[in-house]
Amino acid sequence: MDEIQKKEQATSTHKLGVYLWIWGLLFVLSFFSYLVDWFQFQGLLRHSLILIFMFLKAGLIMAFFMHLYWERYALVSVLLWPMTAVVGFIVLMAAEAKYTVFTRLLYFFIGG
Amino acid sequence: MSDNKLDNLPGGFEGMSHDMGSDQTAFKGAQWGKVMMWIFLLSDTFIFSCFLISYMKGRTSTVVDWPNTSEVFSLHVGGVPVPLLLIAIMTFVLITSSGTMALAVKYGYERNRKMCGWLILATAIGGLTFVGMQVFEWSKLIHEGVRPWENPFGAKQFGSFFFMITGFHGTHVSIGVIFLFIYARKVFRGDFDNAKRGFFTTMKSDYVAIEILGLYWHFVDLVWVFIFAFFYLW
Numbered sequence: 175m176d177e178i179q180k181k182e183q184a185t186s187t188h189k190l191g192v193y194l195w196i197w198g199l200l201f202v203l204s205f206f207s208y209l210v211d212w213f214q215f216q217g218l219l220r221h222s223l224i225l226i227f228m229f230l231k232a233g234l235i236m237a238f239f240m241h242l243y244w245e246r247y248a249l250v251s252v253l254l255w256p257m258t259a260v261v262g263f264i265v266l267m268a269a270e271a272k273y274t275v276f277t278r279l280l281y282f283f284i285g286g
Numbered sequence: 287m288s289d290n291k292l293d294n295l296p297g298g299f300e301g302m303s304h305d306m307g308s309d310q311t312a313f314k315g316a317q318w319g320k321v322m323m324w325i326f327l328l329s330d331t332f333i334f335s336c337f338l339i340s341y342m343k344g345r346t347s348t349v350v351d352w353p354n355t356s357e358v359f360s361l362h363v364g365g366v367p368v369p370l371l372l373i374a375i376m377t378f379v380l381i382t383s384s385g386t387m388a389l390a391v392k393y394g395y396e397r398n399r400k401m402c403g404w405l406i407l408a409t410a411i412g413g414l415t416f417v418g419m420q421v422f423e424w425s426k427l428i429h430e431g432v433r434p435w436e437n438p439f440g441a442k443q444f445g446s447f448f449f450m451i452t453g454f455h456g457t458h459v460s461i462g463v464i465f466l467f468i469y470a471r472k473v474f475r476g477d478f479d480n481a482k483r484g485f486f487t488t489m490k491s492d493y494v495a496i497e498i499l500g501l502y503w504h505f506v507d508l509v510w511v512f513i514f515a516f517f518y519l520w
Binding site: 187188190193196197200201204207208210211212214220221224225227228231232235236238239240241245246247248249251252253256257260263264267268270271272274275278279282283 | 292297298299301302305306312313314315316321324328331332335336339340342343346347348349356369370374377378381384385387388389392395396497500501504505507508511512514515518519520
């Protein structure tokens with residue numbers, strides 16, 4: 175009995191309302207991101223809206239469904255800091271892609 | 287598990303330096319299996335990041351127009367094409383299953399065996415529905431002539447990125463569905479209430495396993511959020 179009590183304390187549960195709220199928000203945000211395509215927004219508006227809804231959804235899932243909001247910072251940091259490496263990789267490859275398309279346009283259409 | 291002691295430890299960033307420098311378990315309050323799953327998910331994040339980054343690179347550097355995903359993935363309802371309809375439904379199915387999984391974790395910790403089992407089963411069925419719709423989507427595109435090396439809509443790279451990214455994600459969903467069915471059976475059988483010892487391990491079962499399974503399942507949903515944004519909407 176002692177063992178069970180200890181376990182129950184160790185794994186506190188959260189209120190049902192929290193999950194239902196996040197669930198509802200995820201539906202609404204998904205619907206919004208679908209509307210971005212439905213109304214055929216273009217250019218900067220389209221891309222920024224897609225990114226905003228994406229990060230909001232990802233944040234809500236990680237924070238509440240995956241319980242990161244309630245974890246200690248030691249774990250959270252180990253998970254989130256490596257993402258800066260991904261961001262760095264994105265920046266590098268974006269620059270590389272720009273250069274590739276530049277050389278392709280130069281040699282395919284203009285001629286070196 | 288020493289949650290009582292956790293309350294006496296400093297929180298926030300001070301707590302982080304305390305935990306890391308404590309010459310003990312660094313991840314206090316997190317069961318080791320949960321930490322292991324997080325580390326696995328972190329490495330999986332890098333794999334999916336590499337796929338999406340190579341997709342970005344391929345799409346940016348091609349001089350041929352990229353296929354209009356809004357049209358490529360449209361479905362005809364009563365003769366009228368509805369853009370991205372199937373993808374939107376797939377997104378909603380996956381979020382629904384993510385919600386049921388989150389509730390399954392909660393009811394598991396509250397030792398509500400029946401509720402936990404049914405919710406895991408609902409999650410599994412949601413995942414199965416998702417995979418089914420993905421099969422439909424793949425066969426539709428293959429019929430229309432999309433191949434990893436060519437497609438009738440535009441830039442040739444489109445096909446290879448599509449099959450690679452959605453295929454790898456679909457594999458994750460399929461594996462998740464298998465595990466969800468296995469764990470639904472375990473929950474209904476009462477493995478976690480009776481602390482039954484596992485098949486591959488001599489350790490006692492605990493409801494924390496449901497949270498670990500949940501982490502994997504939410505991760506699959508999380509990846510889909512990024513695929514949906516970058517591959518289908520961008």
